[in-house]
Amino acid sequence: MLRVGLTGGIGSGKSTVAGRLAEHGAVLIDADKLAREVVQPGTPGLAAVVEAFGAEVLAPDGSLDRPKLAAVVFNSAEQRERLNGIVHPLVGRRTAEMLASAADDAVVVHDVPLLVEKNYAPMYHLVVVVDADVEERVRRLAETRGMSPQDARARIAAQATVEQRRAVADVWLDNSSTPDRVLAQADALWADRLVPFEANVRLRRWGRYGNPRLYDYNAEWPLQAARLAARIELVTGGLRVDHIGSTAVPGLPAKDIIDLQVTVSSLDQADGFAEPLTAAGFPVRPENTGDRGKETKRYHNCADPGRLANIHLRVEGSEDWRNALLFRDWLRASVEERASYVQLKQGIAKRFASAGDLAEVATAKDAWFDSALPRAQAWAEATGWQP
Structure with missing residues (x-):
């Protein structure tokens, strides 16, 4: 099994890459999706959130009112950590269950927004980062989520920096342009690296070395x-x-x-x-x-x-x-x-x-x-x- 960590800032379009890799056959574990599942009505997770933040974070139908909860935690690091302390262990247990059920020859893509912030990178065989220009991300967030430019920039600023993401990125996919370009990058990544990497891990073999060609010093x-x-x-x-x-x-x-x-x-x-x-x-x-x-x-x-x-x-x-x-x-x-x-x-x-x-x-x-x-x-x- 090959474990791939996938991350990227809000509005970068990492979901586009995740979807494409899933189309190729990857087992996709979406941390955001799991985070929603563990606080569905009737779950222990939602009960713990209500106990921590009050019934005012509930919608009239008893489900979690995410905008209200976001308003409570977004500007408070302490409150965010409190929420994470409830949700993350539940997501971790569900993730472990999905990993245990994956086939031995699976390429598991773990879509984790906070991969950099939580220092999860060493846990994976490979880390893929999807990025896009800030202005393009602001435009997308306004178009797809109705955010104001100010809110979008605040959300971006609250996440890991480009430099922090580059430090953990084995693969950097630039999604500043049209979707077809990043999809082509994802296709090449799957065929040229992920598939052979998975086979090498499963068969306990290493990348074959070629001739002793010298390359100029690479700062990477x-x-x-x-x-x-x-x-x-x-x-x-x-x-x-x-x-x-x-x-x-x-x-x-x-x-x-x-x-x-x-x-x-x-x-x-x-x-x-x-x-x-x-x-x-x-x-x-x-x-x-x-x-x-x-x-x-x-x-x-x-x-x-x-x-x-x-x-x-x-x-x-x-x-x-x-x-x-x-x-x-x-x-x-x-x-x-x-x-x-x-x-x-x-x-x-x-x-x-x-x-x-x-x-x-x-x-x-x-x-x-x-x-x-x-x-x-x-x-x-x-x-x-x-x-």
Whole structure:
């Protein structure tokens, strides 16, 4: 099962994307819809809301008068939290029931307006954010909900910012234009990423790596690494996760593959996380358990075909654990050494341009690392560096 978090600000049109993915076969769990269901007349949820906010939030027919309730909670963070404390646990239980009933090969799309605000992003294999220009959102809210421009802007301002949403977005869909454009984006997302990602998770396999082509440094790499790290931290109960390798060195050209190092206390501890990490979209590579053939780590990859990544679980204090952090920080600090390393990488990329196995590429760099290690160690001693 693939769990996809879908979110977007009010008026962004995420429901359009949710509907399209459902048409393709996704199991849609709509948090807003569930929030309405759990406070229907006769439910314990509605009784709890009336007890908290009074009978004046009821309509004449005994149902919840949503505009009246909104007027009570919208301008009060305390009242909003009070309402959320009633509704969210009920929605959570219903969500869990729907997840439990989904097929093993399902792509479950969880439409959650407060995904960013509640820090839910690490719970999903992938997070999709739908966005649109503010002016377009204001226009839509006036047209479809009868909101005044002032009310619409106030609602938008009360939600997560664009920057906060970008920080959690594995996929960003711009819905500022006509619906056909975002629908085309949703179609491509389904076919090119969600379907193969689900199969990879279910079959415990990883995205296949191509040739060692170098890409110019991408400022998105650290953000992508942080999102992967947050998922791993959630699964491992908060173990240290570091972004290492070339994509962690600003300005350094690199293969478009994120490397993360997870610090474990022992290889037995690492083995204990094999199944949880695999279920979270990071399948184990049992044939690759060490550095240069030594039994020094456990090795996982990312199952997401849209974000290749290597996950190295190494024991704290071990030589390879320390060197991974040392080389990253040393290269960050030295322009000259970065230039030397880039020259090596460019030669390797040319030499192995048609290689089908990147293991050969890693071996080709060993001699450079061996010769560079004394220089990195000298830098560490001179600066007082610690891992």
